[in-house]
Amino acid sequence: MNKSIQLKSNFNEKQIQILEVAETLFAEKGFDGTSIRNIAKVAKINVAMVSYYFGSKERLLESLIVYRTSDLKNQLDNLLQEDLEPIDKINKLIELYINRINSNRGIYRILHFEFTSKKREQNLQAFSELKKGNLKSLETIIEEGQKKGIFRKDVIIPLITPTILGTFFHFHMNKPFFENLLNLKTEDLYNNYIKTNLTKHIQQTIKALLIYES
Amino acid sequence: MNKSIQLKSNFNEKQIQILEVAETLFAEKGFDGTSIRNIAKVAKINVAMVSYYFGSKERLLESLIVYRTSDLKNQLDNLLQEDLEPIDKINKLIELYINRINSNRGIYRILHFEFTSKKREQNLQAFSELKKGNLKSLETIIEEGQKKGIFRKDVIIPLITPTILGTFFHFHMNKPFFENLLNLKTEDLYNNYIKTNLTKHIQQTIKALLIYES
DNA sequence: ATAAAAACTAAACAGTTGTTTGAATTAAAC
């Protein structure tokens, strides 16, 4: 059996079954807060299967990241090649980010939570490359807008991603607080608020920051 | 030695010693990732002392939050009463937030990490009240600016805090990435970047979002 | 100096942790 990290998503059904349960539990209770026995119970498999298929709990996490983040780059490249005004590209990029993170909440929560501490820095490499690529795409769009004289030139481009993603994450990480504050009683209301108001707020913010007013 | 400093909190020296070690370790490795024996070893105390002084590991966390967040409200109230233009108040508020979080990274990292999962919702009450108070202060300032015709009226006020704090957190949570990207080789350079560029970026962003342009 | 209270300790408790083992079952190859 192949216990090494698999770069493409050539996971078999059993592995995917384990990965998806792990995603749910890691997202819910954190990596350290989730035990292999817990995963095994929910996935209805034997405890030994995690070691058998992935080698270790740590490598299960690595595999999960590969499994979930392999196609973001393509989506971004497609966006770049569309024939749109820079500001519309930015708006679409924000929408893409939020949609993607919102419909893959589990893995992004895990990434957000687990990949900050020093102890997982060795696994950070692939994730870091992904982030650099994303930044490059954003940079391309903004420089295009600056050349056209539409965008200001005194913005710090690498800090725009933190504003986009940070706003979303901070909102989402404080879900119970905002559910209560904004009366979003059902999951549907909450999701709808993200899709409309939160997305609009972020777009409005980034636009205000970028657009040059004479 | 200097007992006059701890006028407010009713924790004794030993408790504070434990709390500060716990803060460091919880921030570094998370609540679940830190064991009582680990805390005891670093704090050079017996394992039983945590139970003795705080009752349980969970209650140690609660005490830590009380110990670290008890004086934020006063700082905000003082700011509100200053005689400043709304936009200057906003800028000062952003500076206050960032300074405070930045010099209490440990506890805010813990709050950020531990108080999102459902399982700690019972401890969430006090923290939630603190956040609501903070939002009220921000609201007061913004409404003042709107009355004066300086601020736009179509901004969603509860989403401004996520933009301020989210930007900072996302930057700080991805510290290794940005250290590398922006060549912030020393801790001093990193801190300086936060104090100048990141703070300015956030102020610039919020100003752009708020200021009404005819 | 003596008694009561507080602080501290090593050891034990009962669970849980990630991982490995060796045998049993199933599937694939011949």
Next chain:
DNA sequence: GTTTAATTCAAACAACTGTTTAGTTTTTAT
């Protein structure tokens, strides 16, 4: 149909978890 390989399993492993206990030392009050 037999052999070989892949999969699954219960059980065991040693290490670690939060907490309690019962006894000792230190501090405080009288």
